[in-house]
Amino acid sequence: MAITIYQNVAALSAQRNVGQSQNAMNKSIERLSSGLRINSAADDASGLAISEKLRGQIAGLQRASMNAQDGISMLQTAEGALGEVNTMLSRMRELAVQASNGTYTSNDRVEIQKEVEELKNEIDRISSSTEFNTKKLLNGDGTALWSSSSDQIEAIIRDDVEQGNYKIQLETIAGENQIFKTDIMTLRDDVIGSEIITAGNANETNIMSITDPESLNATGSAYYTVTVGDTTATSTADVGVTGFFQNPGSGFIVSAVGTGAGTLSSVPGYVEIEFSESVYSAAVGQTITANVRFINALTGEKGDWGEVTMTDATGNGVFTAGTTDFGGTLKNTDGNVINFDISVGYYTGAVQSGDKVLVNVSPMPAGAVGTAGLTSSGGGTIKVTGGPNNQPGPTIVFTGASSLTSADNGDNFIDTQDKTIYLASINTKTGNIDVGNFTMNFRENTSTANTAVGTTLTGDLSLAVTGAGEAASTTSKLNDLAVFVDSDGNNLFENKQELTVWGNGTSATIYLEGNDTLADVEEKLTKAIVEGLGMGSDDNNVNSHLVDYVSIAESDGVKSVKGTFIIQTALTGEQGEIAFSGDQALIEGLALNEIQESTNNTTKVAVYDAHTGDLKGTDETGNDRVYGVIDGVEIVLDSRAGVDESWNTTTGSIDFTTNKAAAQKEYFLHIVDNSTDLQIGANEGQTLAVSIPQLDVTGLGLDNVTLVSQDLAQKAIPDIDAAINQVVSIRATIGAQINRLDHTIVNLDTAKENMTASESRIRDLDMAEEMTTFTRYQVLSQAGISMLAQANQIPQMALSLLQ
CATH class of the missing domain: 3.30.70 (Alpha-Beta Plaits)
Structure with a gap:
């Protein structure tokens, strides 16, 4: 091998191997420190993709399990509330059975009804206030929302709805009312009543009613006639015969009576004349004495007795008396002298002690003579005639402004002004003078000429007086009724x-x-x-x-x-x-x-899609409710929808007829699905729909449950039973859903566990294996570094050759 100093190939080789060992060791350290086999996509591209997908599923399963637990909590909240409603319905049924027993009085049932009303109020409160995370559970809002174009159409949410906008048309055949x-x-006993009779003799006056009759004989069909009038320029004072009484064997007539040159003062009333001696035959200059007294027609007060002497001046069988004969012995209740002319013919028989004559005195008060406008200022005249004895009374004149009728004060009430008058009559069998009275109630009526006063309407009315044991009149008081x-x-x-x-x-x-x-x-x-x-x-x-x-x-x-x-x-x-x-x-x-008995309307109901006009369905109902045409919705109809009511004056009854125009009327119902879907899976569509219907008093059909009578209490029992069945059915559904969610949670947790194990196998690190790898690379790194050091010594060997 050549020895070079310019290139140290051995050192480069050693360096390369040391770098590879270092990289491998660093990778191993990364895995050991993180615990993961895959720390980046470069570690295992396909493994990372699979792992991330599995991780998303695992997280979804975890959240779905928590969702299911939240759903259980929500359903348990609803079921707990319904459990209490169930208890209250059971109590309500118990009360209905109790009220059905004939041993209870109406007062007892009122007390029972008080508890029923409180139970109904609490059911409504629970329905409106039971919520989970501010979401209403029992009022139907958690299933659907609705609105209508008219208060004559309402909806009750029963189940999952088919949302949309619906047009509703009705065709109704009217039923009957109760x-x-x-x-x-x-x-x-000892009570009488008074009634204005308009049949055959309409009330032309503004007398609204006649009340508080006292000491008057029952009239039967012989009604009194009350005449309201006015004075004229020719109006004068007047005296008339009301009636007379004759003892057995007596025979006389009142041949004439008039004002003559007399004075009638200003107080209307009656004069009672009672003969105090007997005369059986006519004679010139013959006299007879009589006791006289005045009876006030405005107060019923009786004056003091006086004495008058009547003379048969010509012997033709007629006693007469005038101003000089009364001689101031007859005075009214104000102390004023009363004089008038009277002639009593006894040529047909005799006058005996105790015989009586009753005359009526109608003075013309100052300011009334020659005045024709009393009624236009709220005054007028009143005269009573007829009655069971056909004994007329005086004409009573009221001259004061608004003395009978006041001006309308403009409020929302019909005000009246009361005026009491007294009637005197003579009993033709006993001779007793009976004084009775009644009160006329004049309805307010503003004058067109002067808004500060009233206008009295003139005319006649018929007055019936009823006696003990007879049917009461509208003006009779409750404490005067025998029942x-x-x-x-x-x-x-x-x-x-x-x-x-x-x-x-x-x-x-x-x-x-x-x-x-x-x-x-x-x-x-x-x-x-x-x-x-x-x-x-x-x-x-x-x-x-x-x-x-x-x-x-x-x-x-x-x-x-x-x-x-x-x-x-x-x-x-x-x-x-x-x-x-x-x-x-x-x-x-x-x-x-x-x-x-009441009968329900029969109504044909047609439901259309409001946008397309497509017919959704039809139904004919006899109980004002339609269910099944719109999924999940019960349509409630007001019984007045499609029906007209009017008063039939001929039959005296209310007529209910089909409103043909209403058949063309269109009602609109807006339905929005607001159901609660529980996401109980990691993927789309893995949901559980929870629909709790409207469970208030209306939804349960208990609006009109009343136990105030035995019959109504018995009728309420099946209605309450139906409500109990409805609540129990919903509770059973909720319970089944809770059980399902329990199983769902177990399944989700199992799936999560298995999927986590799979993901762990892909991504988690085998620590033992990796530690072996780390140790190998650690040793290799150390060896490489040592060899690199040795390789770096090779160029030094060249120096030894140069020495």
Whole structure:
């Protein structure tokens, strides 16, 4: 071998081998320090690709397992809430069975209903507030969202939905509403009632009602006629005969009566004339004495007795008396003298002691004579005629501005001004003077000439007076009704009473007091149904007849029984059904009887795709609900959709008819899928759909569950059973999904374990093998370095040759 100094090939070779050993050792150190066989793509390009793919799957499986665990937590949250709902439904069913027992009173069932209402409220609260990570679970929002173009169309989410925009058209055949009738409201003993009768003699006046009758005889069909009028330029004071009484054997007539030269003062009323001696035959200059007194028609007050002497001046059998004969002995209740002319003919018989004559006195107050405009300023005249004894009263003049009718004050209430007048009549059998009274309520009515005063409307009205045992009038008070007085004489309305009306998923309570009239009851019940329950109509004429007291019976129909209340709503079918609760004595007194059962509308429903117009499906429903046309959605129809209601004046009932225009109306329903999909796999499409339906009171069909009567409590049992079955079914589904997710987690963990082992085999380092390799390269490196040192000594050998 040649010895050179310019090129040390041996050293270069040694250096190269040392470098390779160092690189191999550094690679080995990298692997040993990282624990990985593949630290870069250069280590194993295909192995790295496979490893990274496996790593992605492993991470996905890990996340999917965690997702499944989160899903279990979510489902357990929902199932826990439903478990409590299940418990409440079981309690509700227990209460329904309890309320179905006839041993309970209405008051007891009201207390039971209170618990039911609280349970329903809590079910609604749980449905609206149960959530997981702010996601609602039980109100249907976790499955789908919806909105509609009208409040007459609603949706209940039942399952996975077919989202989209839908056009809905309805064709409805109207059903019937539920109608209740009460017991006959008769007046208790010593009570009378008054009623304005418009049949055959319409009320032309602005008298809205006549109330508080006292000491008047029942009229039967012989009604009083109340005339509201005005004065004229020719109006004068007047005296008329109201009636007279004759003892057996007496025979006389009031041949003439008039104002003559007398003074009638300014107080209208009656004059009672009672003869104090007997005369059996006529004689010239013969006299007879009589006691006289005044009865005030505005206060009912009776004046002091005076004495008048009547003379038969000509002997023709006629006693007369005038101004000088009264001589100031007759005075009204204000102390003013009253004089008038009267002639009593006894030529047909005799006048005996105790015989009586009752005359009516109609003075013309100052300011009224020659004035024809009293009514235009709220005044006017009142005269009562007819009645069971056909005994007319005086003309009572009211001259003051707004003395009868006040101006409308512009508020939302119909205000009235009350005016009480007294009627005196003479009993033709006993001679007693009966003084009764009633109050007229004049409706406010602003004058067109002067807005500061009212205008009184003139005309006639007929007034019926009912007696004890007869049907009460609209102005009769509750504490005057026989049905509310028990066998011991206790009146139910000695204390205020509560009456609660249930319907449309809610309730409205009214408070009844003894001074409430039957007209007040009408108004309160109507307000409760229309405003409290929302079961009225857009037609106010219909609303005004939802509660009617039958004061005038009709020949047939629902108003054929006088003295009863007719109670109904403006909704047909089950949606229009109502129930009542209150004190047991009140409910028994009302004795409500369902005289017409409700029947549901029959509705043909067509559903179209709102964008393409394609028909999605049709259905005909008799319970205002449609399910199956739109997947997962139950369509709820308001019973008023497609139906018109109007008041039929001929039949006295509400007519429900098909609204033909509504058949052309289009309703729109917007459905958006908002279902919860649990990602339970590492790849696309590996999901579990979780759909929990709407489980509030509406979704469970418990809106109208009321236990306030035995019948309603029994009807509620199957409804509650259906709700329990629905909740149990959902709980079973949730439980099955939880079990499935448990198995899913185990499977995911197993797959992750096996896939991790596979990835480990590709990428992880065999430490023992690599340590052997490292040791080999470490030794080679050391040997190489040693040889490199030896090779570097070879050029030194050339120096020894040069020496």
